[in-house]
Amino acid sequence: MREHDPLGMSAEEMASLQRISDAGAQDAGKAISQITGLDFIFSAPGVRTLPVDDVPALLGGEEAAVVAVHLAVYGDARGNILIALEPESAGRLLDALVPGRPPLVPARLHDIPEMERSGLLEMGNILAGAYLSAVSRRLQRSLLASVPRLTIDMAGAVMDTLVVDSSGGQDSALVIQTELRARAGDIIGHILFLPDPATLPEVLRMLGRSLPPDPPEGD
Amino acid sequence: MAGVWPVRVKMGEIVVCARDEAPEGLSIRGLGSCIAVFIYEQRLLRVAGMAHVLLPQPAERSPLTSPGNFAPTAVAALIDGLMQRGVERRNMLAKLAGGARMFAFSNPERESLGERNIRAVLAALAAERIEVVGMEVGGSSGRSVVARVATGGMRITSLGQEPKEL
Numbered sequence: 001m002r003e004h005d006p007l008g009m010s011a012e013e014m015a016s017l018q019r020i021s022d023a024g025a026q027d028a029g030k031a032i033s034q035i036t037g038l039d040f041i042f043s044a045p046g047v048r049t050l051p052v053d054d055v056p057a058l059l060g061g062e063e064a065a066v067v068a069v070h071l072a073v074y075g076d077a078r079g080n081i082l083i084a085l086e087p088e089s090a091g092r093l094l095d096a097l098v099p100g101r102p103p104l105v106p107a108r109l110h111d112i113p114e115m116e117r118s119g120l121l122e123m124g125n126i127l128a129g130a131y132l133s134a135v136s137r138r139l140q141r142s143l144l145a146s147v148p149r150l151t152i153d154m155a156g157a158v159m160d161t162l163v164v165d166s167s168g169g170q171d172s173a174l175v176i177q178t179e180l181r182a183r184a185g186d187i188i189g190h191i192l193f194l195p196d197p198a199t200l201p202e203v204l205r206m207l208g209r210s211l212p213p214d215p216p217e218g219d
Numbered sequence: 220m221a222g223v224w225p226v227r228v229k230m231g232e233i234v235v236c237a238r239d240e241a242p243e244g245l246s247i248r249g250l251g252s253c254i255a256v257f258i259y260e261q262r263l264l265r266v267a268g269m270a271h272v273l274l275p276q277p278a279e280r281s282p283l284t285s286p287g288n289f290a291p292t293a294v295a296a297l298i299d300g301l302m303q304r305g306v307e308r309r310n311m312l313a314k315l316a317g318g319a320r321m322f323a324f325s326n327p328e329r330e331s332l333g334e335r336n337i338r339a340v341l342a343a344l345a346a347e348r349i350e351v352v353g354m355e356v357g358g359s360s361g362r363s364v365v366a367r368v369a370t371g372g373m374r375i376t377s378l379g380q381e382p383k384e385l
Binding site for chain 2: 051052053056061062063065070107108149150151152153154155156157158159160161163164165168169170171
């Protein structure tokens with residue numbers, strides 16, 4: 001289902017991005033499994049360019065509540081990373097992080113006590129850090145994350161600033177999405193990486209140089 | 220497109236409707252830093268329109284994109300659309316919602332995208348001499364809005380808060 005790409009990326013470039021993102025997802029998966037003691041499965045990342053308006057649907061629709069940690073990406077390429085969980089999943093993740101605490105399904109930011117808040121921010125830091133360092137290694141370039149920021153709100157509202165920021169006012173945005181899921185099935189979340197289109201050509205150049213050419217695809 | 224649901228205004232879109240074309244009004248769900256600009260026709264209340272603005276202005280490097288993405292071009296196109304449907308400029312009144320800072324701890328020293336959007340939309344409306352009669356902007360919560368052509372009313376909801384009426 002490879003349609004004409006509005007940002008002008010070739011099928012090969014999409015596939016290369018997919019492979020480096022895969023490395024990022026695997027490392028992020030290892031990190032979160034080690035910290036929580038839970039077994040996490042990460043999906044193969046989906047690399048897509050979407051109309052900006054369709055991006056919130058990736059997180060369950062515009063009005064779906066999400067607990068989200070955002071980090072800006074700096075360095076040799078820019079962009080945004082968002083780690084988003086449904087409130088129920090965020091509560092269960094906190095149970096794993098802080099055993100023995102009273103159960104919590106956070107509905108608003110001030111519902112989350114300070115320690116749990118730090119736990120979620122730290123989780124975001126670790127996931128994004130593991131993801132970015134794996135991608136950096138593949139690209140042989142430096143990608144750094146900002147301090148994480150936490151919010152709970154409608155998916156549409158959480159995404160619109162990031163999508164607009166990442167798309168620079170273009171009508172489409174490139175989104176690399178990985179789903180994380182506890183093997184028990186009760187924690188589901190997403191990592192979204194939105195590279196800034198202004199630095200996309202540079203990323204693609206790095207990809208071309210740091211990776212061997214793709215093997216021919218079966219389809 | 221008449222229906223039981225409000226007519227959805229997507230990011231960067233400008234929608235102008237007569238009453239019977241949007242009996243349930245015009246809506247934007249999950250607004251963060253973006254702005255809903257609603258302009259309606261005072262007293263007559265026949266036609267109204269909404270823009271879903273993304274950015275204060277185009278970046279220099281921006282390629283061709285929809286005029287609805289940016290405050291000045293979106294406001295101008297919305298007014299044009301209303302005039303084409305017979306609304307006189309002197310009867311136009313505006314209401315706004317959105318422009319939040321979604322991550323409360325983002326650098327408070329710097330003006331957020333939401334704040335810049337608010338300023339740019341207000342400037343564009345002032346330049347077009349359209350009076351702003353209500354707004355629910357800024358803060359750090361996302362919003363959903365539904366605006367009615369037939370009343371000029373705008374209902375704003377946020378997660379875990381009482382709805383507000385403008």
